[in-house]
Amino acid sequence: GGLHSTATAICDAHATLLPMQIMVDKACFCAASRMAMLPPTHPLRAMVHRCARRFVHLHRSPLHYLYHIYSSIHPRQMEVISPNPHPTGFSAQLSVDCAGTREEGSRRDQNLDAVIQVYSDGSGLDGKMGAAAFLQRTDKAGQRVRALYYHLGTAEEHTVFESEAVGLLLAAQLLKTECDASQSTAIRLDNKAAVTTAGGGTKSAPGHYIIHAFQRMTAHLADVRGPRYSLSVGWGPGYEDSEGNQMADKGA
Numbered sequence: 001g002g003l004h005s006t007a008t009a010i011c012d013a014h015a016t017l018l019p020m021q022i023m024v025d026k027a028c029f030c031a032a033s034r035m036a037m038l039p040p041t042h043p044l045r046a047m048v049h050r051c052a053r054r055f056v057h058l059h060r061s062p063l064h065y066l067y068h069i070y071s072s073i074h075p076r077q078m079e080v081i082s083p084n085p086h087p088t089g090f091s092a093q094l095s096v097d098c099a100g101t102r103e104e105g106s107r108r109d110q111n112l113d114a115v116i117q118v119y120s121d122g123s124g125l126d127g128k129m130g131a132a133a134f135l136q137r138t139d140k141a142g143q144r145v146r147a148l149y150y151h152l153g154t155a156e157e158h159t160v161f162e163s164e165a166v167g168l169l170l171a172a173q174l175l176k177t178e179c180d181a182s183q184s185t186a187i188r189l190d191n192k193a194a195v196t197t198a199g200g201g202t203k204s205a206p207g208h209y210i211i212h213a214f215q216r217m218t219a220h221l222a223d224v225r226g227p228r229y230s231l232s233v234g235w236g237p238g239y240e241d242s243e244g245n246q247m248a249d250k251g252a
Contacts, residue, residue: 029073032066036075049075081204085212092215093222096199097234098192109236114186115139116178118171119236121189122152122163129158133170135178146174164194165210168233172217175231182225188236195235 012019018026036052038045051063052075067073099105115138122131129152136145148170152158171187189195197211204212218231 028066029070032070032073035063036073037078038075045075079206079209081206081209082212083204085204085209086215090215091219092199093219094199094215094231094233096195097186097232098195099235102237105235105237108234109188112186112188113138113184114232115183116175116181116185118174118185118187119189120164120167120171120187122160122165122167122191124155124160124163127155129153129155129160129163131163131167131170133167133174135171135174139183146178148174159207161191161193162207162210164189164191165197165207165214168194168198168214169210169217172214172221175221176217181221182228184228184230184232186232186234188234190236192235195233198233 009019017023035044035048038048048063048067051061052067052073055064055068097108099108116135117138118133118135120131120133122129124130131150131152132147134145134147150166150170152163152166167189168187171189175181175185194211197208198214222229222231
């Protein structure tokens with residue numbers, strides 16, 4: 001008999017049920033999110049994209065109202081995570097050098113004997129995310145250090161991992177455009193997650209599409225550079241006595 005005299009709101013709280021208005025809002029938000037991620041082969045995809053693009057003045061459909069209310073959800077801003085980013089048997093043609101401690105990483109960086117050395121970094125400052133990469137050679141004294149910079153956007157839209165991954169892409173682009181690059185090559189950055197992801201497997205996760213693009217570039221470089229070419233991606237602790245690391249950190 002207790003349920004007959006208990007307020008409905010109290011019963012819902014004890015049953016861990018959300019208030020009705022929040023349940024409806026959650027259901028609509030989930031529906032808008034799912035439809036925004038429809039694959040290209042789905043028959044509703046074109047209609048969802050059209051309704052999310054503009055809130056028309058006449059003949060509005062429920063989809064128009066849905067994406068007008070949840071304007072932060074836009075199909076064109078959804079990241080596509082492919083379950084099979086690379087074909088079977090794919091290899092990035094690189095080795096990973098990830099030291100266990102800062103002291104070991106600093107020592108390996110100081111004893112680096114690669115002819116072509118690229119330092120990359122990605123970071124956020126004042127709510128903005130950026131990446132940079134610097135290329136230097138040990139066989140050509142006095143040669144100007146080459147650099148690339150990229151501004152990703154705001155920290156609300158991008159993560160540090162994405163900026164570090166873009167730094168790897170910039171490093172690969174420097175190697176792609178470097179003359180006489182059929183030499184031993186090393187890329188150094190101060191993010192262990194990006195280093196281990198660059199050389200390990202084909203697992204798909206948010207932000208890994210950038211790493212997959214980097215792996216495809218390194219595989220292409222290995223095919224065209226010849227047998228003398230080798231690439232190592234390693235971790236170097238940040239803010240250490242490394243000129244390349246400091247340049248990359250300042251540029252990012």
